Amino acid sequence: MGNASSTLTQYDIEEVQRHCNNLFSQQEIVSLYQRFCQLDRNAKGFISADEFLSVPEFAMNPLSQRLLKMVDGLNFKDFVAFLSAFSAKASLAQKVEVIFKVYDSDCNGKVTFNDMIQVLQDLAGSFMSDQQREEVLGQVLHEAGYTKESVLLLDDFIKVFDHANLKMEVEVPVD
């Protein structure tokens, strides 16, 4: 088992850092690389869905399937870019963008009532009936000035989360 940073040159680290807009320190990138190599069992250069699911904490997460679509097959640079939204230095807009992308499963830049129902379904499982879900969502949308036919864009999400205290940070263990 080699020393991971010997396979990652200073140039590589700087390139990855630029790609994630300097949201991670160089040490954090080295740690993330070690983690990436640990999950990528046969050194293919990306982590397959199966390998993500071998982490029990991830497999148990209600949103794991949605996140898998976003992280499956990413190379290391994109992997770090994805995780950069969870860095302590990330801005509110960046965090909201990740949330938006989770909702926008067909990646067309629009989140419909149906998209939101489906996420609610993932989160609540069989403990909320279809009717309850539609009722709750319809109600809060109405109060926020939207309707069931409304299509939300990223800007709408940013408006909803305006001044929110979003706690969406992950600590990268640096040994």
Added chain:
Amino acid sequence: MSKLKSSSSELDLDRPNIEDYLPSGSIQEPHGKLCLRDLLDISPTLTEAAGAIVDDSFTRCFKSIPPEPWNWNIYLFPLWCMGVLVRYLVLFPLRVIVLTVGWIIFLSCYIPVHFLLKGHDKLRKKLERCLVELICSFFVASWTGVVKYHGPRPSIRPKQVFVANHTSMIDFIILEQMTAFAVIMQKHPGWVGLLQSTILESVGSIWFNRSEAKDREIVARRLREHIEGADNNPLLIFPEGTCVNNHYTVMFKKGAFELGCTVCPVAIKYNKVFVDAFWNSRKQSFTMHLLQLMTSWAVVCDVWYLEPQNLKPGETPIEFAERVRDIISVRAGLKKVPWDGYLKYSRPSPKHRERKQQGFAESVLRRLEEI
């Protein structure tokens, strides 16, 4: 994408409530009127998932932590090279000789005893016990094993089992050189399997197959039968069910703790300065692992035989298992994690996800009523 089956419902019963251990700080109890932001805010769940991607306590248990390389210096490097030469060209051949001599002595005594004394079972068993202890001592010598045993030696009595934490198959050999235990193990292929079916059979071992769900009942029955017999060798069980890296313990399976007998905990801790004895079965075959041990300086470890424990009144087997795990972990300086070792081979059951979903749904519906 290959599909691993979800762990069978029987395995679910093995573990205590994971939620008690996992960070549940994300489940803050929000109150007040439910608004769009609350519903759209999936950040706690996302953070948990991202946190699991970045680091998780399960994978940590099976990570071989490599020692700091110390040979990077112009003065230290030649020293390290000399060390390599000594280890590979002097120690290794010597050890191979020791092991070969040991096998010759063992086989030349064991085969006659096994076949000629077929009628005299008591004597045969006694001799076979001594011989198995002998060959294990040869194995230990072949790695220059320095084992410090603490505590009273195990005695042969019915109605008792021994449980130990598991780092590698050599745990068994190290314990076996002191006392001829009967063991319950996964059947392995290759030369290890051959040894299992011949020599280990004679000390009274039990085999199981991880991938067979029905197997558990059969094995449980055989366990019970074994501990009833006054003449049988004491039974050694590794309740973790898999090899862990000697820094953590994973959850103990309750099988050993619901037999209605005394449980004697044994703690094993290896000194990593000399060699990392963790057998990462995903990365190495057992043969490679043994070769690695034989080309290292030494295998140094401590074995503690701890006070026998009984099921306390009102205690469930799972609580009993956790209590014994606690005793072993404290003694050997290991950290406890709430994961089932078998998650190495299968996915977590949907029950855990459902619990999270239930929590979320109830919270939303409750707040809806507050409006």
